[in-house]
Amino acid sequence: MSTATAAIISCGNELILGSVVDTNTAWLATRLSEMGIATTLHVTIGDDEEDIQNAVLQAAGKAPIVIVSGGLGPTLDDVTRQGVARALGVDLYEDPVCLEHVKGFFARRGRTMPDTNRVQALVPVGAKAIHNTCGTAPGIRAELGGSVIYVVPGVPLEMQEMFARSIQPEIQAQGGGQAIVKKMLLCFGAGESDIANQIADLMKRGRNPTVGTTPHEMVIGIRVVAVGKTPGEAQALLEKDVAECRRRLGDLVYGEDQTTLAEAVGRKLLDAKLTVATAESCTGGWLAKSLTDLSGSSGYFLCGYVTYSNQAKAELLGVPAAMLEEFGAVSEEVARAMAMGCKARAAANFAVGITGIAGPTGGTAEKPVGLVYIAIVGPSRVEAHRLSFGEHLLRWQIRDRATKVALNMLRLAVLESQQQ
Numbered sequence: 567m568s569t570a571t572a573a574i575i576s577c578g579n580e581l582i583l584g585s586v587v588d589t590n591t592a593w594l595a596t597r598l599s600e601m602g603i604a605t606t607l608h609v610t611i612g613d614d615e616e617d618i619q620n621a622v623l624q625a626a627g628k629a630p631i632v633i634v635s636g637g638l639g640p641t642l643d644d645v646t647r648q649g650v651a652r653a654l655g656v657d658l659y660e661d662p663v664c665l666e667h668v669k670g671f672f673a674r675r676g677r678t679m680p681d682t683n684r685v686q687a688l689v690p691v692g693a694k695a696i697h698n699t700c701g702t703a704p705g706i707r708a709e710l711g712g713s714v715i716y717v718v719p720g721v722p723l724e725m726q727e728m729f730a731r732s733i734q735p736e737i738q739a740q741g742g743g744q745a746i747v748k749k750m751l752l753c754f755g756a757g758e759s760d761i762a763n764q765i766a767d768l769m770k771r772g773r774n775p776t777v778g779t780t781p782h783e784m785v786i787g788i789r790v791v792a793v794g795k796t797p798g799e800a801q802a803l804l805e806k807d808v809a810e811c812r813r814r815l816g817d818l819v820y821g822e823d824q825t826t827l828a829e830a831v832g833r834k835l836l837d838a839k840l841t842v843a844t845a846e847s848c849t850g851g852w853l854a855k856s857l858t859d860l861s862g863s864s865g866y867f868l869c870g871y872v873t874y875s876n877q878a879k880a881e882l883l884g885v886p887a888a889m890l891e892e893f894g895a896v897s898e899e900v901a902r903a904m905a906m907g908c909k910a911r912a913a914a915n916f917a918v919g920i921t922g923i924a925g926p927t928g929g930t931a932e933k934p935v936g937l938v939y940i941a942i943v944g945p946s947r948v949e950a951h952r953l954s955f956g957e958h959l960l961r962w963q964i965r966d967r968a969t970k971v972a973l974n975m976l977r978l979a980v981l982e983s984q985q986q
Contacts (some may be wrong), residue, residue, distance in 0.1 A: 573625035618649025636720030676764035835866035843912035883907035
C-alpha cells in the first residue's frame, strides 16, 4: 500500500558536531506517521548555504513534503533562509508584516529590537511567512516543483507549536486517508541474529506490516510498522504480527516501546506482591538504583548492600572468610553466598548477588576483566551464572551489562515462581 511521503532536514553545526542531540527529527517523524505520512529521508547538515541548497533540492526530488528545521535565528551562522532561497532560485525580500512581528516581540518585553534581528523578516520571493506565536523567527512555506517546503525554527517549543498550528492542518489530507501505526517489542536474553531467525518470514521485504530488529546495549528491539486505510485496519494488522512475534519469542520479550528491564521487573514484583534485596560488588549499587528508579519501588525493594571489600562481604553478608580465601571474591561460590546472606538478612522473597571485575585493572589470566558472577536466590532455589563480557568493554559497559543480566534473571525467576 502506497503512502504519502516526507523528507526532514535538520540544520545546525551544533547537530553535526554532536554538541546538541537532534530531537526535532524524531518528533516530526512521529507526528507525520500519525497522519499516515511516511518519512523516507532524514538529513542533518551544518550551517552552510550551499549544503542547505543541495539538501533541499535532493529532498524535494524524493518527497512531496519537505520540512527544514533550524537556522532561522539572527546571527551570521543562521543561513537556512538563504540556502532555501538558493534552492528556489530566488532572492530574499523583507516582509513588512514579519518585521513588525519581530519588533513587537521585543516591544512586548519592554525592549528595542536589535538590528541583527531584522534578518528574521527576510522571506524568499514567492514564498509565504508562517507566523511564530512563541518566538521571533517566522517560518517559511514555499513550493519547489511538486513539493511543498516548510521551514521551521530549530527551538523545539517554537517548532512544535508552529507545526501543530499552521503546518499539520494543511498536510493532514496528504496522508491519503491512510494510517501508520507502530510498536516496538523489547527482548533480552538472545542475540539479534537468533531472534531474527525466529521471525525471519515476518521480516521479508514487501510485507505489510514491516518488521525489523534494532540492537542497543544487549536489548533487541523488534519494530513492527503497519499501514492501513483506517487506523483500525492498520492496528489490526499490527496486532496480528505483534502477537505472532510474542508467540514465537515467548519470555524473551519483556516489554514494549520505552519500557526498561527494571520497569518490567518492578511491575512483576508489585503485581505478585514479592520483594527483593540486592548484594553488589562490581556494580556498586547500579542494580539497586535501577530497581528503585520506578515510582512505587518501596512496594518491592527492601534494601541493598554494596560490599566491595572482603571484610564487608564477611561482616555484612556473612560470606565465610575461608570461602573468600579459597575461591576469591570473584567466584560463583561467593556470589551464591552473597545472595543467600542478603536474603536471610533482608527477609526478602528474592535476593541477587553480583561480584566481578569491571576493569580496566584488576584482571588476571584466570580471572580477566569482564568476568562476572551473578546469583539469585528465590523461594525455592539458588541459581548462578558465570558471564564473560570481554576485556574490550569499558568499565561502565561491563557494569551496565551485568546489571541488565541480573534484572533479566530476576524477571525470569519471578515468572517461574508465578507458574509453580
